[in-house]
Amino acid sequence: MSNELPREPEDKRKAECPYCHQALPRIPAKKTKCPHCGQVMYVRTRPKDRARVVVTQDEAEKIEEEWAIVSGTHDAYVTNKQRIEDERIFLRERFSGRDPSDRDIQWSLLNKDSLKYAQRADWGLYRNARFDMGEILRRELKLRPALEMYLEVCYLDLNGPRNTGGLTDPCLLRQFPPFDPRDAFLAPAVIGVIDALASKLQLDRDSLKRLFIEHNVRIHKALHLPLVPEACWPILEKGVQQAHDTP
Ligand SMILES: [Zn+2]
Structure with missing residues:
Protein backbone atom coordinates (compact mmCIF):
# COMPACT_ATOMS: atom_id res chain seq x y z
CA MET A 1 0.00 0.00 0.00
CA SER A 71 -8.06 -2.55 -0.59
CA GLY A 72 -6.55 -5.81 0.62
CA THR A 73 -9.61 -7.92 -0.08
CA HIS A 74 -8.01 -9.78 -2.94
CA ASP A 75 -8.08 -13.19 -1.24
CA ALA A 76 -11.78 -12.91 -0.53
CA TYR A 77 -12.34 -11.68 -4.07
CA VAL A 78 -10.53 -14.66 -5.58
CA THR A 79 -12.24 -17.15 -3.26
CA ASN A 80 -15.63 -15.73 -4.11
CA LYS A 81 -14.87 -15.69 -7.82
CA GLN A 82 -13.69 -19.30 -7.65
CA ARG A 83 -16.84 -20.28 -5.79
CA ILE A 84 -18.97 -18.67 -8.50
CA GLU A 85 -17.04 -20.47 -11.25
CA ASP A 86 -17.35 -23.84 -9.44
CA GLU A 87 -21.08 -23.31 -9.11
CA ARG A 88 -21.32 -22.42 -12.81
CA ILE A 89 -19.72 -25.76 -13.72
CA PHE A 90 -21.91 -27.65 -11.24
CA LEU A 91 -25.14 -26.08 -12.57
CA ARG A 92 -24.15 -26.49 -16.22
CA GLU A 93 -23.93 -30.22 -15.58
CA ARG A 94 -27.26 -30.23 -13.78
CA PHE A 95 -28.89 -28.25 -16.63
CA SER A 96 -27.59 -30.86 -19.14
CA GLY A 97 -25.08 -28.49 -20.72
CA ARG A 98 -27.13 -25.30 -20.71
CA ASP A 99 -25.26 -22.28 -19.34
CA PRO A 100 -26.71 -21.08 -16.01
CA SER A 101 -27.49 -17.37 -15.72
CA ASP A 102 -25.78 -15.21 -13.09
CA ARG A 103 -29.10 -15.24 -11.27
CA ASP A 104 -29.20 -19.08 -11.25
CA ILE A 105 -25.71 -19.12 -9.75
CA GLN A 106 -26.50 -16.49 -7.13
CA TRP A 107 -29.73 -18.23 -6.14
CA SER A 108 -28.07 -21.63 -5.89
CA LEU A 109 -25.22 -20.25 -3.74
CA LEU A 110 -27.71 -18.53 -1.42
CA ASN A 111 -29.58 -21.84 -1.05
CA LYS A 112 -26.36 -23.58 -0.13
CA ASP A 113 -25.42 -20.79 2.28
CA SER A 114 -28.83 -20.98 4.01
CA LEU A 115 -28.44 -24.72 4.47
CA LYS A 116 -24.93 -24.32 5.87
CA TYR A 117 -25.99 -21.56 8.27
CA ALA A 118 -29.03 -23.59 9.41
CA GLN A 119 -26.82 -26.60 10.15
CA ARG A 120 -24.47 -24.42 12.23
CA ALA A 121 -27.38 -22.57 13.84
CA ASP A 122 -26.01 -19.27 12.55
CA TRP A 123 -29.48 -17.82 12.36
CA GLY A 124 -28.41 -14.19 11.92
CA LEU A 125 -26.49 -15.15 8.77
CA TYR A 126 -29.34 -17.42 7.70
CA ARG A 127 -31.72 -14.48 8.00
CA ASN A 128 -29.44 -12.32 5.82
CA ALA A 129 -29.28 -15.01 3.12
CA ARG A 130 -33.09 -15.26 3.09
CA PHE A 131 -33.27 -11.46 2.80
CA ASP A 132 -30.92 -11.56 -0.22
CA MET A 133 -33.19 -14.19 -1.80
CA GLY A 134 -36.14 -11.84 -1.25
CA GLU A 135 -34.19 -9.11 -3.05
CA ILE A 136 -33.60 -11.37 -6.06
CA LEU A 137 -37.30 -12.24 -6.26
CA ARG A 138 -38.24 -8.57 -5.97
CA ARG A 139 -35.87 -7.60 -8.79
CA GLU A 140 -37.50 -10.28 -10.92
CA LEU A 141 -40.92 -8.82 -10.07
CA LYS A 142 -41.98 -12.12 -8.46
CA LEU A 143 -43.93 -10.01 -6.02
CA ARG A 144 -45.79 -12.66 -4.05
CA PRO A 145 -42.81 -14.98 -3.44
CA ALA A 146 -40.75 -11.88 -2.60
CA LEU A 147 -43.36 -10.75 -0.08
CA GLU A 148 -43.42 -14.23 1.51
CA MET A 149 -39.64 -14.12 1.86
CA TYR A 150 -39.71 -10.70 3.56
CA LEU A 151 -42.50 -11.88 5.89
CA GLU A 152 -40.27 -14.80 6.79
CA VAL A 153 -37.34 -12.44 7.46
CA CYS A 154 -39.54 -10.43 9.85
CA TYR A 155 -40.72 -13.59 11.56
CA LEU A 156 -37.09 -14.62 12.08
CA ASP A 157 -36.21 -11.11 13.30
CA LEU A 158 -39.03 -11.14 15.85
CA ASN A 159 -37.63 -14.39 17.24
CA GLY A 160 -34.23 -12.79 17.80
CA PRO A 161 -31.90 -14.82 15.55
CA ARG A 162 -28.31 -15.39 16.75
CA ASN A 163 -25.16 -16.92 15.34
CA THR A 164 -24.09 -19.82 17.53
CA GLY A 165 -21.43 -21.23 15.17
CA GLY A 166 -22.47 -24.86 15.64
CA LEU A 167 -22.48 -24.78 19.43
CA THR A 168 -23.62 -28.19 20.76
CA ASP A 169 -23.00 -28.08 24.50
CA PRO A 170 -26.52 -28.17 26.03
CA CYS A 171 -25.43 -26.11 29.01
CA LEU A 172 -24.03 -23.34 26.82
CA LEU A 173 -27.01 -23.53 24.51
CA ARG A 174 -29.29 -22.81 27.46
CA GLN A 175 -27.18 -19.76 28.16
CA PHE A 176 -26.85 -18.72 24.49
CA PRO A 177 -29.95 -20.02 22.75
CA PRO A 178 -29.96 -19.84 18.92
CA PHE A 179 -33.11 -17.70 19.08
CA ASP A 180 -33.96 -15.25 21.80
CA PRO A 181 -37.07 -13.08 21.40
CA ARG A 182 -35.52 -10.60 23.85
CA ASP A 183 -33.26 -9.65 20.90
CA ALA A 184 -36.30 -9.16 18.66
CA PHE A 185 -36.18 -6.33 16.15
CA LEU A 186 -37.82 -5.21 12.93
CA ALA A 187 -35.84 -3.58 10.12
CA PRO A 188 -37.69 -0.44 8.94
CA ALA A 189 -36.48 -0.96 5.36
CA VAL A 190 -37.97 -4.48 5.26
CA ILE A 191 -41.26 -3.27 6.73
CA GLY A 192 -41.41 -0.50 4.11
CA VAL A 193 -40.93 -3.05 1.33
CA ILE A 194 -43.64 -5.30 2.81
CA ASP A 195 -46.06 -2.38 2.87
CA ALA A 196 -45.23 -1.47 -0.74
CA LEU A 197 -45.54 -5.07 -1.98
CA ALA A 198 -48.84 -5.60 -0.15
CA SER A 199 -50.21 -2.46 -1.85
CA LYS A 200 -49.01 -3.59 -5.28
CA LEU A 201 -50.60 -7.02 -4.76
CA GLN A 202 -53.76 -5.31 -3.43
CA LEU A 203 -53.67 -7.29 -0.20
CA ASP A 204 -55.70 -5.86 2.66
CA ARG A 205 -54.53 -6.29 6.25
CA ASP A 206 -56.43 -9.60 6.73
CA SER A 207 -54.97 -11.12 3.56
CA LEU A 208 -51.49 -10.00 4.60
CA LYS A 209 -52.02 -11.59 8.01
CA ARG A 210 -53.18 -14.84 6.40
CA LEU A 211 -50.08 -14.90 4.17
CA PHE A 212 -47.80 -14.19 7.16
CA ILE A 213 -49.37 -16.97 9.27
CA GLU A 214 -49.64 -19.57 6.49
CA HIS A 215 -46.07 -19.11 5.30
CA ASN A 216 -44.50 -18.94 8.73
CA VAL A 217 -46.38 -21.87 10.28
CA ARG A 218 -44.13 -24.00 8.08
CA ILE A 219 -41.03 -22.08 9.17
CA HIS A 220 -42.03 -22.45 12.82
CA LYS A 221 -42.36 -26.20 12.39
CA ALA A 222 -39.11 -26.58 10.46
CA LEU A 223 -36.88 -24.36 12.63
CA HIS A 224 -38.56 -24.75 16.06
CA LEU A 225 -38.73 -21.03 16.72
CA PRO A 226 -39.77 -19.95 20.22
CA LEU A 227 -42.63 -17.67 19.11
CA VAL A 228 -45.53 -18.90 16.96
CA PRO A 229 -46.49 -16.67 13.98
CA GLU A 230 -49.77 -15.62 15.67
CA ALA A 231 -47.78 -14.11 18.54
CA CYS A 232 -45.60 -12.12 16.12
CA TRP A 233 -48.29 -10.79 13.82
CA PRO A 234 -49.57 -7.93 16.04
CA ILE A 235 -46.03 -6.49 16.30
CA LEU A 236 -45.50 -6.69 12.56
CA GLU A 237 -48.97 -5.27 11.87
CA LYS A 238 -48.17 -2.24 14.00
CA GLY A 239 -44.87 -1.77 12.12
CA VAL A 240 -46.55 -2.01 8.73
CA GLN A 241 -49.23 0.46 9.79
CA GLN A 242 -46.56 2.92 10.90
CA ALA A 243 -44.66 2.51 7.63
CA HIS A 244 -47.92 3.04 5.75
CA ASP A 245 -48.75 6.23 7.64
CA THR A 246 -45.26 7.70 7.22
CA PRO A 247 -44.92 8.99 3.66
ZN1 LIG B 1 -19.41 0.06 -30.13
Whole structure:
Protein backbone atom coordinates (compact mmCIF):
# COMPACT_ATOMS: atom_id res chain seq x y z
CA MET A 1 0.00 0.00 0.00
CA SER A 2 1.38 3.43 -0.92
CA ASN A 3 1.51 6.49 1.31
CA GLU A 4 0.47 8.80 -1.48
CA LEU A 5 -2.33 11.19 -0.77
CA PRO A 6 -5.54 10.27 -2.54
CA ARG A 7 -5.69 12.21 -5.78
CA GLU A 8 -8.74 13.62 -7.44
CA PRO A 9 -9.77 11.29 -10.26
CA GLU A 10 -8.54 12.55 -13.60
CA ASP A 11 -11.15 12.42 -16.34
CA LYS A 12 -9.82 10.41 -19.26
CA ARG A 13 -13.19 9.43 -20.67
CA LYS A 14 -13.56 9.77 -24.42
CA ALA A 15 -16.60 9.79 -26.67
CA GLU A 16 -15.43 6.55 -28.25
CA CYS A 17 -16.75 3.00 -27.89
CA PRO A 18 -14.09 0.76 -26.27
CA TYR A 19 -15.33 -2.19 -28.38
CA CYS A 20 -15.87 -0.91 -31.94
CA HIS A 21 -14.00 2.42 -31.49
CA GLN A 22 -16.71 4.37 -33.28
CA ALA A 23 -17.48 7.92 -32.15
CA LEU A 24 -20.26 8.27 -29.60
CA PRO A 25 -22.83 11.10 -29.53
CA ARG A 26 -21.61 12.03 -26.03
CA ILE A 27 -19.14 10.93 -23.38
CA PRO A 28 -20.73 8.16 -21.29
CA ALA A 29 -21.38 9.14 -17.66
CA LYS A 30 -22.35 5.60 -16.56
CA LYS A 31 -23.06 2.09 -17.88
CA THR A 32 -24.26 2.71 -21.45
CA LYS A 33 -25.02 0.68 -24.56
CA CYS A 34 -23.06 1.57 -27.68
CA PRO A 35 -25.47 2.72 -30.42
CA HIS A 36 -23.20 1.18 -33.08
CA CYS A 37 -22.31 -2.29 -31.78
CA GLY A 38 -24.83 -2.69 -28.94
CA GLN A 39 -22.15 -3.68 -26.39
CA VAL A 40 -22.38 -2.37 -22.85
CA MET A 41 -19.68 0.13 -21.83
CA TYR A 42 -18.71 0.85 -18.25
CA VAL A 43 -17.30 3.96 -16.58
CA ARG A 44 -14.65 3.12 -13.97
CA THR A 45 -11.86 4.76 -11.99
CA ARG A 46 -8.53 2.94 -12.29
CA PRO A 47 -6.77 2.50 -8.96
CA LYS A 48 -3.21 2.94 -10.34
CA ASP A 49 -3.61 6.42 -11.87
CA ARG A 50 -7.05 7.37 -10.50
CA ALA A 51 -8.23 8.08 -14.04
CA ARG A 52 -11.87 7.81 -15.00
CA VAL A 53 -12.17 5.77 -18.17
CA VAL A 54 -14.77 4.20 -20.45
CA VAL A 55 -14.09 0.47 -20.64
CA THR A 56 -15.35 -2.91 -21.84
CA GLN A 57 -16.89 -5.42 -19.45
CA ASP A 58 -13.63 -7.41 -19.28
CA GLU A 59 -11.66 -4.28 -18.47
CA ALA A 60 -14.25 -3.29 -15.85
CA GLU A 61 -13.78 -6.68 -14.17
CA LYS A 62 -10.02 -6.26 -14.26
CA ILE A 63 -10.32 -2.83 -12.63
CA GLU A 64 -12.59 -4.33 -9.98
CA GLU A 65 -9.90 -6.91 -9.25
CA GLU A 66 -7.23 -4.17 -9.07
CA TRP A 67 -9.37 -2.32 -6.55
CA ALA A 68 -9.76 -5.51 -4.53
CA ILE A 69 -5.97 -5.88 -4.41
CA VAL A 70 -5.54 -2.24 -3.41
CA SER A 71 -8.06 -2.55 -0.59
CA GLY A 72 -6.55 -5.81 0.62
CA THR A 73 -9.61 -7.92 -0.08
CA HIS A 74 -8.01 -9.78 -2.94
CA ASP A 75 -8.08 -13.19 -1.24
CA ALA A 76 -11.78 -12.91 -0.53
CA TYR A 77 -12.34 -11.68 -4.07
CA VAL A 78 -10.53 -14.66 -5.58
CA THR A 79 -12.24 -17.15 -3.26
CA ASN A 80 -15.63 -15.73 -4.11
CA LYS A 81 -14.87 -15.69 -7.82
CA GLN A 82 -13.69 -19.30 -7.65
CA ARG A 83 -16.84 -20.28 -5.79
CA ILE A 84 -18.97 -18.67 -8.50
CA GLU A 85 -17.04 -20.47 -11.25
CA ASP A 86 -17.35 -23.84 -9.44
CA GLU A 87 -21.08 -23.31 -9.11
CA ARG A 88 -21.32 -22.42 -12.81
CA ILE A 89 -19.72 -25.76 -13.72
CA PHE A 90 -21.91 -27.65 -11.24
CA LEU A 91 -25.14 -26.08 -12.57
CA ARG A 92 -24.15 -26.49 -16.22
CA GLU A 93 -23.93 -30.22 -15.58
CA ARG A 94 -27.26 -30.23 -13.78
CA PHE A 95 -28.89 -28.25 -16.63
CA SER A 96 -27.59 -30.86 -19.14
CA GLY A 97 -25.08 -28.49 -20.72
CA ARG A 98 -27.13 -25.30 -20.71
CA ASP A 99 -25.26 -22.28 -19.34
CA PRO A 100 -26.71 -21.08 -16.01
CA SER A 101 -27.49 -17.37 -15.72
CA ASP A 102 -25.78 -15.21 -13.09
CA ARG A 103 -29.10 -15.24 -11.27
CA ASP A 104 -29.20 -19.08 -11.25
CA ILE A 105 -25.71 -19.12 -9.75
CA GLN A 106 -26.50 -16.49 -7.13
CA TRP A 107 -29.73 -18.23 -6.14
CA SER A 108 -28.07 -21.63 -5.89
CA LEU A 109 -25.22 -20.25 -3.74
CA LEU A 110 -27.71 -18.53 -1.42
CA ASN A 111 -29.58 -21.84 -1.05
CA LYS A 112 -26.36 -23.58 -0.13
CA ASP A 113 -25.42 -20.79 2.28
CA SER A 114 -28.83 -20.98 4.01
CA LEU A 115 -28.44 -24.72 4.47
CA LYS A 116 -24.93 -24.32 5.87
CA TYR A 117 -25.99 -21.56 8.27
CA ALA A 118 -29.03 -23.59 9.41
CA GLN A 119 -26.82 -26.60 10.15
CA ARG A 120 -24.47 -24.42 12.23
CA ALA A 121 -27.38 -22.57 13.84
CA ASP A 122 -26.01 -19.27 12.55
CA TRP A 123 -29.48 -17.82 12.36
CA GLY A 124 -28.41 -14.19 11.92
CA LEU A 125 -26.49 -15.15 8.77
CA TYR A 126 -29.34 -17.42 7.70
CA ARG A 127 -31.72 -14.48 8.00
CA ASN A 128 -29.44 -12.32 5.82
CA ALA A 129 -29.28 -15.01 3.12
CA ARG A 130 -33.09 -15.26 3.09
CA PHE A 131 -33.27 -11.46 2.80
CA ASP A 132 -30.92 -11.56 -0.22
CA MET A 133 -33.19 -14.19 -1.80
CA GLY A 134 -36.14 -11.84 -1.25
CA GLU A 135 -34.19 -9.11 -3.05
CA ILE A 136 -33.60 -11.37 -6.06
CA LEU A 137 -37.30 -12.24 -6.26
CA ARG A 138 -38.24 -8.57 -5.97
CA ARG A 139 -35.87 -7.60 -8.79
CA GLU A 140 -37.50 -10.28 -10.92
CA LEU A 141 -40.92 -8.82 -10.07
CA LYS A 142 -41.98 -12.12 -8.46
CA LEU A 143 -43.93 -10.01 -6.02
CA ARG A 144 -45.79 -12.66 -4.05
CA PRO A 145 -42.81 -14.98 -3.44
CA ALA A 146 -40.75 -11.88 -2.60
CA LEU A 147 -43.36 -10.75 -0.08
CA GLU A 148 -43.42 -14.23 1.51
CA MET A 149 -39.64 -14.12 1.86
CA TYR A 150 -39.71 -10.70 3.56
CA LEU A 151 -42.50 -11.88 5.89
CA GLU A 152 -40.27 -14.80 6.79
CA VAL A 153 -37.34 -12.44 7.46
CA CYS A 154 -39.54 -10.43 9.85
CA TYR A 155 -40.72 -13.59 11.56
CA LEU A 156 -37.09 -14.62 12.08
CA ASP A 157 -36.21 -11.11 13.30
CA LEU A 158 -39.03 -11.14 15.85
CA ASN A 159 -37.63 -14.39 17.24
CA GLY A 160 -34.23 -12.79 17.80
CA PRO A 161 -31.90 -14.82 15.55
CA ARG A 162 -28.31 -15.39 16.75
CA ASN A 163 -25.16 -16.92 15.34
CA THR A 164 -24.09 -19.82 17.53
CA GLY A 165 -21.43 -21.23 15.17
CA GLY A 166 -22.47 -24.86 15.64
CA LEU A 167 -22.48 -24.78 19.43
CA THR A 168 -23.62 -28.19 20.76
CA ASP A 169 -23.00 -28.08 24.50
CA PRO A 170 -26.52 -28.17 26.03
CA CYS A 171 -25.43 -26.11 29.01
CA LEU A 172 -24.03 -23.34 26.82
CA LEU A 173 -27.01 -23.53 24.51
CA ARG A 174 -29.29 -22.81 27.46
CA GLN A 175 -27.18 -19.76 28.16
CA PHE A 176 -26.85 -18.72 24.49
CA PRO A 177 -29.95 -20.02 22.75
CA PRO A 178 -29.96 -19.84 18.92
CA PHE A 179 -33.11 -17.70 19.08
CA ASP A 180 -33.96 -15.25 21.80
CA PRO A 181 -37.07 -13.08 21.40
CA ARG A 182 -35.52 -10.60 23.85
CA ASP A 183 -33.26 -9.65 20.90
CA ALA A 184 -36.30 -9.16 18.66
CA PHE A 185 -36.18 -6.33 16.15
CA LEU A 186 -37.82 -5.21 12.93
CA ALA A 187 -35.84 -3.58 10.12
CA PRO A 188 -37.69 -0.44 8.94
CA ALA A 189 -36.48 -0.96 5.36
CA VAL A 190 -37.97 -4.48 5.26
CA ILE A 191 -41.26 -3.27 6.73
CA GLY A 192 -41.41 -0.50 4.11
CA VAL A 193 -40.93 -3.05 1.33
CA ILE A 194 -43.64 -5.30 2.81
CA ASP A 195 -46.06 -2.38 2.87
CA ALA A 196 -45.23 -1.47 -0.74
CA LEU A 197 -45.54 -5.07 -1.98
CA ALA A 198 -48.84 -5.60 -0.15
CA SER A 199 -50.21 -2.46 -1.85
CA LYS A 200 -49.01 -3.59 -5.28
CA LEU A 201 -50.60 -7.02 -4.76
CA GLN A 202 -53.76 -5.31 -3.43
CA LEU A 203 -53.67 -7.29 -0.20
CA ASP A 204 -55.70 -5.86 2.66
CA ARG A 205 -54.53 -6.29 6.25
CA ASP A 206 -56.43 -9.60 6.73
CA SER A 207 -54.97 -11.12 3.56
CA LEU A 208 -51.49 -10.00 4.60
CA LYS A 209 -52.02 -11.59 8.01
CA ARG A 210 -53.18 -14.84 6.40
CA LEU A 211 -50.08 -14.90 4.17
CA PHE A 212 -47.80 -14.19 7.16
CA ILE A 213 -49.37 -16.97 9.27
CA GLU A 214 -49.64 -19.57 6.49
CA HIS A 215 -46.07 -19.11 5.30
CA ASN A 216 -44.50 -18.94 8.73
CA VAL A 217 -46.38 -21.87 10.28
CA ARG A 218 -44.13 -24.00 8.08
CA ILE A 219 -41.03 -22.08 9.17
CA HIS A 220 -42.03 -22.45 12.82
CA LYS A 221 -42.36 -26.20 12.39
CA ALA A 222 -39.11 -26.58 10.46
CA LEU A 223 -36.88 -24.36 12.63
CA HIS A 224 -38.56 -24.75 16.06
CA LEU A 225 -38.73 -21.03 16.72
CA PRO A 226 -39.77 -19.95 20.22
CA LEU A 227 -42.63 -17.67 19.11
CA VAL A 228 -45.53 -18.90 16.96
CA PRO A 229 -46.49 -16.67 13.98
CA GLU A 230 -49.77 -15.62 15.67
CA ALA A 231 -47.78 -14.11 18.54
CA CYS A 232 -45.60 -12.12 16.12
CA TRP A 233 -48.29 -10.79 13.82
CA PRO A 234 -49.57 -7.93 16.04
CA ILE A 235 -46.03 -6.49 16.30
CA LEU A 236 -45.50 -6.69 12.56
CA GLU A 237 -48.97 -5.27 11.87
CA LYS A 238 -48.17 -2.24 14.00
CA GLY A 239 -44.87 -1.77 12.12
CA VAL A 240 -46.55 -2.01 8.73
CA GLN A 241 -49.23 0.46 9.79
CA GLN A 242 -46.56 2.92 10.90
CA ALA A 243 -44.66 2.51 7.63
CA HIS A 244 -47.92 3.04 5.75
CA ASP A 245 -48.75 6.23 7.64
CA THR A 246 -45.26 7.70 7.22
CA PRO A 247 -44.92 8.99 3.66
ZN1 LIG B 1 -19.41 0.06 -30.13
